[in-house]
Amino acid sequence: MVYRQLAAALIAVLAAGMLLSPGFAREIRGARSGDFDFYVLALSWSPSFCEDQQTASQNRQQCGAGKSFNFIVHGLWPQFKGGDWPAFCASDKPQRVPDQLARQMLDIMPGFSLIGNQWRKHGVCSGLDQQSYFELARQARDKIVIPPVLRTLDRKVAVDPLALEAAFAKFNDGLDPEEMAISCADNKIMEIRLCMTPELGFRDCPNVDLNGCKRGRLIMPPVR
Known part of the structure; x- marks a missing residue:
């Protein structure tokens, strides 16, 4: 009986830990629009994205000849402080982003598909209309200073993710490593995610x- 009670208690503790672990954060579909705690500004390292030939061929606006993007805006994502995030929220806002509005964003979000997908999945959860959401995304991007060496990186380099965070902290007053995270895949830097208040101040985001x-050390392909 004692062993059963101890086993049950251990299972309960492990289950609670699993629920609280950031690794178990989940997407909450159909959440109420405008109900979130903060934003994550996701800046993708475009050369990593475009290095895949199949991906590049399908995304000519970002990866086509003559394109030389460094960090582009992947999205501005509403987030819950517990680790979950809302997506595809219930909204009466239009689903399609007009071409005229999308064209205004191509310098930082180079792709009509990218812009439309980000609006439908994340933008509608902000509680903002389309114009206001994309204006806010631009304001968030304008707030971030890209470390100078990365703006025109002309060769493949190996980078420690913690060193990359430190570089962003150095060039952005008030930004600390605890307020951002590096995303990687296939041994490459994919993006940096920066946590911001609804008013675009930096904030901590432990999850x-x-x-x-x-x-x-992870690879950063060069800007073409």
Whole structure:
């Protein structure tokens, strides 16, 4: 009986830990629009995205000849402080982003498909109309200073994710490593995710930070 009670208690503790672990954060579909705690500004390292030939061929606005993007805006994502995030929220806002509005964003979000997908999945959860949401995304991007060496990176380099966070902290007053995270895949830097208040101030986000890539040295392909 005692062993059963101890086993039951251990299972309960492990289950609680699993529920609280940032690794078990989940997407909440159909959440109420405008109900969130903060934003994650996701800046993708475009050369990593475009290095895949199949991906590049399908995304000519971002990866076509003559394109030389460094960090582009992947999205501005509403987030819950517990680690979950809302997506595809119930909304009476239009689903399609007009071409005229989308064209205004191509310098930082180079792709009509990217812009439309981000609005439908994340933008509708902001509680803002389309114009206001994309204006806010631009304001968030304008707030971020990209470390100078990365703006025109002309060769492949190996980077420690923690060093990349430190570089962003150095060039952005008030930004700390605990307020951002690095995303990686296939041994490459994919993006940096920066946590911001609804008013675009930097804020801590332990669940986002803990889910970031911390391992070894990762490749950053050059800007073309």
